[in-house]
Amino acid sequence: MAESIYGYKIKTLQGNEISMDVYKGNVLLIVNTASECGRTPQLEDLEMLYKKYRASGLMVLGFPSNDFAQEPLEGEALKEFCEMNYGVTFPILEKVNVNGQNAHPLFHFFADKQLNGKTSRPPKWNFYKYLVGHDGQLIDSYWSYRRPKNRKIIRAIEKALSAADASKNK
Numbered sequence: 001m002a003e004s005i006y007g008y009k010i011k012t013l014q015g016n017e018i019s020m021d022v023y024k025g026n027v028l029l030i031v032n033t034a035s036e037c038g039r040t041p042q043l044e045d046l047e048m049l050y051k052k053y054r055a056s057g058l059m060v061l062g063f064p065s066n067d068f069a070q071e072p073l074e075g076e077a078l079k080e081f082c083e084m085n086y087g088v089t090f091p092i093l094e095k096v097n098v099n100g101q102n103a104h105p106l107f108h109f110f111a112d113k114q115l116n117g118k119t120s121r122p123p124k125w126n127f128y129k130y131l132v133g134h135d136g137q138l139i140d141s142y143w144s145y146r147r148p149k150n151r152k153i154i155r156a157i158e159k160a161l162s163a164a165d166a167s168k169n170k
Contacts, residue, residue: 004136
């Protein structure tokens with residue numbers, strides 16, 4: 001069986017390190033974001049998904065990255081930009097690298113089929129999305145051009161939430 005994301009640590013915008021296991025039992029949509037990208041309006045769609053499904057167990061996590069030279073902001077300025085321009089209330093985490101040797105270990109996990117059992121695709125651009133099940137296993141990934149409100153993504157989220165609910169009721 002593939003590894004889960006729960007062994008990885010991430011940092012909040014305030015620099016506090018937390019373990020991904022704080023999200024155990026939730027379905028996660030993990031996205032590398034950037035404030036100066038043509039796809040930045042997807043933040044609004046991500047917020048819509050978060051508001052619609054968070055009571056059912058969906059968490060959206062935004063990981064700002066400057067790997068594609070479109071994220072000049074740092075720290076609280078990232079959060080303020082997302083809140084003021086797109087109404088974002090889901091967690092925006094510390095800026096990370098998502099590609100190459102310096103990629104954050106979580107994004108190494110997403111890019112390594114031997115670790116995740118599903119895919120070997122690192123983000124090719126901003127707003128690449130990874131759907132992770134309630135068990136911490138990678139379910140699927142979605143190219144940047146695929147908007148969060150795409151039917152395929154919504155169906156996959158609903159299916160993952162249903163599986164999480166069934167697992168809780170056993």
